Amino acid sequence: MAKKQGIVSIDHKRCKVCGICVNMCPVKNYTIKNHKLHELGQCIACLQCERYCPDMALVIDIKNDKDTSTG
């Protein structure tokens, strides 16, 4: 069974670097460097960060590989 993968989009104009997503992420996909949020490309598309981001800065798209039998 293939792992789900997500594509992360960060809106840096909206992001205030509060750090909720950094702590909330189960695979530690985010890091803060130079007062800016960075993404490390390990997203498993659990959508926790999109849900709890207070500034609507994060959008996670689920990557579709080949198996789209469910829809």
Next chain:
Amino acid sequence: MDKIETVQEGNVTKVLTHLNYLKQERLPTQWCPGCGNGIVLKLVCQAMEKLDFSQKNTVMVSGIGCSGRSAGYFDLDSIHSVHGRAIPVAEGIKNANPALNVIIISGDGDLLGIGGNHLLHASRRNTNISIVCIANSIYGMTGGQTSPTTEQGSKTLTTPQGNADTPIDVQAILKAHNSYYARTTVFHFNHAEKCITESLQHEGLSFVEIKTQCITNDGRRRGFKNAYEMMMSYKENYKINSKTDTLEHNEIGIIK
């Protein structure tokens, strides 16, 4: 400076359609980093999308305070009313045109402290409006003074030795007049969405109290390091109760 940009940026095709209820050109919001008000904004948008509310027949009313700013971010007809008087303004709108959906978003200091008397009489009149109360348990905008929902023993700006008084029992006020009351937290996202959706559908007055973190003026005095720790404290301290008719101080749930 922008050398570690996100790799796949630009490939995202998903659009968050519920954000169309907001004036997105006004974002970012003016609230502090880590403030939970943005999550409540998102919750209300999702509930409105679920119920297919149109932007023409919905009115957003708010009082004064940090959370009072939220009415201005909605792409709807909205009123930023005077301090504590969000409920009378909303009742007037509803009585003038009963076809409108009237929603109030305001803080606990505004609705329960300054406008506490209006809440008493609104629950008596039972007008069909929905109230979303962002309860951060302090007066956030003015620096963190004790508010009616501050827990006993909690440190604030005006009670450095811990709050001596018990918080207000909103549940009892609304239950006395058979109004809808729900308590939830921003951490319990699905539960909060369900509470708001049901409150918008409810005929008569409905009151949803959402426990929200304020890290800048409340959390740092109580020893929290960041907003995430405050959200996790909601996870530990509040349990969902769907059985009994009365909620204890550490329970969340819906009372109809």
